Structure formats: C-alpha cells, structure tokens
Amino acid sequence: MKKGYLFILPFMIVFVAMLVVPLVYAAYLSLFREQLIGGTVFAGLDNYTRALTDDRLIGGVLRVVRFFLLQVPIMLLISLVAALAIDSGLLRFAKVFRLGIFVPYAVPAVVATLMWGYLYGPDFGPFAQLAGSLGLPAPGFLTDGGMLGSMANIVTWEFVGYNMIILYAALRGVPGELYEAAAVDGAGSWRIAWSIKIPALRPALLLCLIFSVIGSFQLFAEPQLLQRLAPSVIDSAYTPNLYAYTLAFTGQEVNYAAAVSFLLGLVIVIASSLVLLATRRRPA
Template identity: 85%
Template sequence: MNTHAKSGYLFVAPFLLVFAAMLVAPLAYAAYLSLFREQLIGGTVFAGFENYTRALQDDRLMDGVLRVARFFVIQVPLMLALSLASALAIDSGLLRFAKVFRLGIFIPYAVPAVVATLMWGYLYGPDFGPFAQLAGKLGLPAPPFLSDDWMLGSMANIVTWEFVGYNMIILYAALRAVPHDLYEAAAVDGAGAWRIAWSIKIPALRPALLLCLIFSVIGSFQLFAEPQLLQRLAPSVIDSGYTPNLYAYTLAFTGQEVNYAAAVSFLLGAVIVVASYTVLFVSGRRSRS
C-alpha cells in the first residue's frame, strides 16, 4: 500500500510540478498582488479588498461584462447549431466529399486568431473591403461592419468562423462513439435519417454539447485578441473597456495598475465560474426532468 502510494505520487509528480509552477503559483501570486496597491507616488501599500470594491463599482468593467454576456447569448447558440448541423451532416454518410467538407470547416480553427481577425478586418473595411466594393458596384452604401451597432455582430461572425470547426470535431468524435447497433435497431423499427438524428444522435451528444458550451462560456468572457486588433480599425467604437480581458490588459500595461488589473482578472474568473456553473446546473436539472 505504502509503496504503491509512493510510486503513485512519483507518476503524477511531473504533472503536479508543472501544474503548480505554471498555474497555481501564478494564480496565487496574482491573488496576492490583488490585495496591494502600487502607486507611482508612494510605492506599494497593503490595500485589503479595496481593489475589489473599486472593481465592483467600476462602470466600465460592468459594461464590458454585460457586453460579453450579450455576445455569449447571441453567438454561442448560433455557433453550436452550425457545428451540430455540420457534425450530423458528416456523420450521416450521405455527404459527398465528407472529408473535404470536414477539413474545410476545421481549417479556420488552425488559423491563428490574430490572422483571422486581421483578415476579417480587411474584409470588413468600409472603404476598400470587398463587401464595400460590392455594395458600391450595386449602388448601395457600404455595410457598416465596424460601426458601434454592428461591431458585436461582426466580432461574433469572426469567432463563429474560427470555432465552428473546432466544436464540430468534438461533436463528430462523440457521434463516432455512438454504438452502431442503435442505428440498426432504429432502422429496423422504421426510423428514417431525421428521426435517428433527433432521437438517438442528439441525445447521445448531450455531454459533448455541454463540454462545447462550457468552453464557449470561457471563450466568450475572455474575448481579447479579436477586439484588441479590431480596435485599431475602429478606435472610437472599441474602447479599452470593451471586454473585461481587454480592460484588465489595458489597466496593467497602459495604466501600470497591475494590482487593480489582478483584482479585475479575479473577479472575471469568478464571473466565469458562476456562468459555467449556471450552465451545468440548468442543463443538469433539465436532463433529470
């Protein structure tokens, strides 16, 4: 028993070491930092929860959180529906060139977010982007992709483009794990392809969908690269508080308010935990009923 336990620890040690050094330690250090206040004049003083109370009253942070929450509510269902549809289509076996299709949808995920955003930023361009040129040829005004009203949608489009393939692969992998005798039994019972998809495949995908959903909660609330790059194209639309992560970054690297940024990051982490838990709770209750 004793030697077993010892060798067990030995096996997990490499992971634990990296985990502690790369995750636990930075997190603990950030938590520690968030309790102090370093000023340009006067140095560092212990501030207790002052940074947190300031953050809770910070309208710009609140606006950012609400904005990404709105983003989540609109973008994620859309993206997951698309992923689900393409996973089912590939799995149905009815699709020609299924491999090409699968690869085609997945490729955007392999494109770095920065490159994807730059590319879309160009496509969105109000003066020389292809959409603007097309609209110009048709005598229409250029679609204002980068305007205040459209920005969140334009960004949702980029993120959807990037991650549909990724979620599709998760769902498709889960579909491959469904035993084929279920389909055969259903077919014997007279179920068609649609019925099989609805009654067997989608219920079987529930855990995978939940996984995708949780990833999406985290991804949405931590939006950073896309707004950060689009900021250059539309500086008056995207300010430094556009998303909470962008805000924390600006606080730390523009305002040198590292301690406050740490507190904001922790609060954002708390928001994500709560949102993820809510998703789990709601879906868990539904599956029981």
C-alpha cells in the same frame, strides 16, 4: 501503488508553478494599493469594491455576456448541424466537408481578425466593392451597431470547425446497433438524428458549451486588433480582458489589474459551474 506519484509528479509540479501560484499571487496582489506617497499599502478588499462599482468593467462584462448570448447558440447550432450532416451518410464528399469546415481552426485569431478586418473594410473589402458596384453604401460592419455582430462572425468562423469535430467524434462513438434497431423500427434519418444522436451528444455539447463560456469571457485578440480599424467604436474597456490589459500596461495599475483578472477568472468559473448545474441530468 506509490509508484503512481512518480508519474503524476512532473505534471503536478508544473501545474502548481504555472497555475496555482499565479492564481494565489493575483489574489495576494489584489489586496494592495499603490500610492504616490507611501508606496504600496495594504488595501483590504478596496480593489474589489472598486471593481464592483467600476462602470467600465461592468460595461465590458455585460458586453461579453451579450456577445455570448448572440454568438454561442449560432456557433453551436451550425456545428451540430454540420456534425450530424457529415455523420448521416447522406452526404457526398463528406470528408471534404469535414476538413474544409475544420480548416479555420488552424488559423490564428490574429490572422483571422486581420483578414476579416480587411474583408469588412470600406476601402478594398469585397463587400464594400460589391455594394459600390451596385451603387449602395458600404455595409457598416465596423460601426457602433455592427461591431458586436462582426466580431461574433469572426469567432464563429474560427471555432465552428473545432466544435464540429468534437461533436462528430462523439457521434462516431455511438454504438451502431442503436441505429440498426431504430431503422428496423422504421425510423428515418431525421428521426434517428433527433431521438438517438442528439441525446447521445449531450456530454460533448456540454463540453463545447463550457469551452465557449471560457472563450467568450476571455475575448481579447479580436477587439484589440479591430480597435485600430474603429478606435471610436472599441474603447480600452470593450471587453474585461482588454480592460485588465490596459490597466496593467498603460495605466500601470498593477494591483487593480490583478483584482480584475482574479474577478474575471471567478466570473468564468461561476458561469461554467452554472452551465454545468443547469444542464445536469436529474436522477429519474
């Protein structure tokens, strides 16, 4: 059916122009270097060897890996528990919970970060106020030790609802006969959740996990805005994306920034593929 091309053509044109071409262009740019004398010259893989030995970049990548290991399990666990609770039928006002937990997803990362930044703040943040009225020092949310956790909290707050809705939608798709059969066999709610629902959620959980890998490595708005509150804690290479941004727009190192962007994309694709491979169901 040749007519099919007609339908996919508009999507494919935009796909190539806005996704494939920039990717290829980044790869191309990354092979050059700007010099004070002689302009832009071909540099081969120099930018990549530089990136792989760049302590600031590697530090940023390791930081987002730590962030991922800290934040994603907590977020997905809360999302899973919330989805199972709402689906269980044991809850009063299930709909209120479903929508209430989802609402932060509609809040832009910028607004969420500004808001949590004020909440964390030592001046008029309610945590500092409460601590002050109890005669305690203000909690160190924005200190060197607290920052990664504070950021993990913001991202968790933003995305639990989104993941919960994906999991909940998947749960609704589990055939009801399975539950009835299990109930006839005397299985309780907990048993049904553990033995039927969680295995059935496997593909949806995987989807959430992949999106979380992609999201963590791209972290930008949160550190960029929190930087103003704690400039001594967050430097310009706190996350790889912040580093690429700084390179391109403050340092004017366009070619090196392109190499960093390209590498970052590659790291994310590899990390996502590893997750897919590691969780692939082995043939019985």
